[in-house]
Amino acid sequence: MQLGRRELHRWAFGMGMAAFLAGPSRLLAAADGDPLTLVDPELRPAAQAMLAQSFPPMTRAALPALRAGWVAPPLLAPPAPAVEVRQIPGAQGTPPVSIELIGVRPRAAPAPALLHIHGGGMISGRARNLTAFCQALAAEFDCVIVNVDYRLAPETPFPGPVEDNYAALAWIAAQATELGVDPRRIAVMGESAGGGLAAMVSLMARDRGKVQPCQQILIYPMLDDRTGSTVKPSPHLAPVGWPAAANAFGWSAFLGRPAGSAQVPAGAVPARAATLSGLPPTFIGVGAIDLFVDESLAFGRRLIDAGIPTGIHVAPGAFHAFDFVVPEAAVSRAFTAAWKSALRTAFAVRA
Numbered sequence: 001m002q003l004g005r006r007e008l009h010r011w012a013f014g015m016g017m018a019a020f021l022a023g024p025s026r027l028l029a030a031a032d033g034d035p036l037t038l039v040d041p042e043l044r045p046a047a048q049a050m051l052a053q054s055f056p057p058m059t060r061a062a063l064p065a066l067r068a069g070w071v072a073p074p075l076l077a078p079p080a081p082a083v084e085v086r087q088i089p090g091a092q093g094t095p096p097v098s099i100e101l102i103g104v105r106p107r108a109a110p111a112p113a114l115l116h117i118h119g120g121g122m123i124s125g126r127a128r129n130l131t132a133f134c135q136a137l138a139a140e141f142d143c144v145i146v147n148v149d150y151r152l153a154p155e156t157p158f159p160g161p162v163e164d165n166y167a168a169l170a171w172i173a174a175q176a177t178e179l180g181v182d183p184r185r186i187a188v189m190g191e192s193a194g195g196g197l198a199a200m201v202s203l204m205a206r207d208r209g210k211v212q213p214c215q216q217i218l219i220y221p222m223l224d225d226r227t228g229s230t231v232k233p234s235p236h237l238a239p240v241g242w243p244a245a246a247n248a249f250g251w252s253a254f255l256g257r258p259a260g261s262a263q264v265p266a267g268a269v270p271a272r273a274a275t276l277s278g279l280p281p282t283f284i285g286v287g288a289i290d291l292f293v294d295e296s297l298a299f300g301r302r303l304i305d306a307g308i309p310t311g312i313h314v315a316p317g318a319f320h321a322f323d324f325v326v327p328e329a330a331v332s333r334a335f336t337a338a339w340k341s342a343l344r345t346a347f348a349v350r351a
Contacts, residue, residue, distance in 0.1 A: 040317030195221025241320025287318025
């Protein structure tokens with residue numbers, strides 16, 4: 001079953017992504033002349049509109065308003081896969097984890113599965129903001145998707161959000177027969193903070209040795225707490241999108257200590273992992289003017305050096321979350337095609 005592109009993306013602006021990303025970027029608008037010169041021409045109108053918006057400074061007091069800005073889009077109607085909300089066991093001593101289970105149906109053979117982790121800077125966002133996206137993916141790939149509503153920082157700092165997502169991964173594997181899932185073909189995917197959490201889940205899975213994802217799809221992932229804190233980005237990065245100050249705030253909330261501190265908890269920052277050996281094949285996609293481009297490339301290089309099959313796609317002229325904001329742009333379509341190709345290849349492999 002294939003859903004049309006218009007139906008797939010009709011919810012993109014309604015999800016609140018543009019409102020979430022726009023305001024802090026405005027602070028960078030005058031940093032080095034016109035901030036739009038490096039933006040892909042098809043993305044410029046949206047970038048200009050985002051720069052024109054205002055948003056309060058990123059503080060804990062501003063979090064309620066920030067979170068309220070994420071407006072969940074409507075679910076896709078049939079024939080899109082149905083959505084079932086479930087509570088699954090969390091880590092020992094933690095609350096149950098809320099998930100959305102999408103795409104379970106009778107099949108002739110076990111289906112692949114995808115653990116999806118939403119973004120939001122570690123401090124905002126909800127699974128429901130990406131439900132329609134996950135419905136479309138489940139239809140296109142004929143797979144089962146678990147979309148996780150993990151706990152957010154600063155109320156729940158590390159390791160809570162990672163444990164929630166790992167619990168969902170372990171649950172998929174344990175319930176594979178009930179779900180009609182092939183436990184050898186479970187991939188993990190996330191965007192932005194979700195991409196960083198996906199990498200943390202893969203590291204946790206490697207270290208615990210109980211379940212191994214077949215692939216990780218990291219979409220402009222949030223991988224390094226030092227970006228924007230102790231490591232200052234190039235001036236031309238993030239003229240639109242997630243800026244350095246917001247990144248430092250999100251990481252500080254997640255870590256429970258200032259971003260860029262000399263010591264961070266083991267497993268909390270993928271870029272600081274001692275070794276990346278043993279991780280699953282990886283796709284990393286990022287925009288060329290995204291704040292996360294340098295850390296994405298550095299992480300990809302480390303994966304390659306560790307012998308991990310790795311694909312990296314850098315979208316020219318693209319800011320953070322550009323593919324959600326302007327999905328019809330050629331640069332967005334090429335970006336989406338690249339990560340979907342990696343996921344399709346992973347799902348096609350049968351042990």
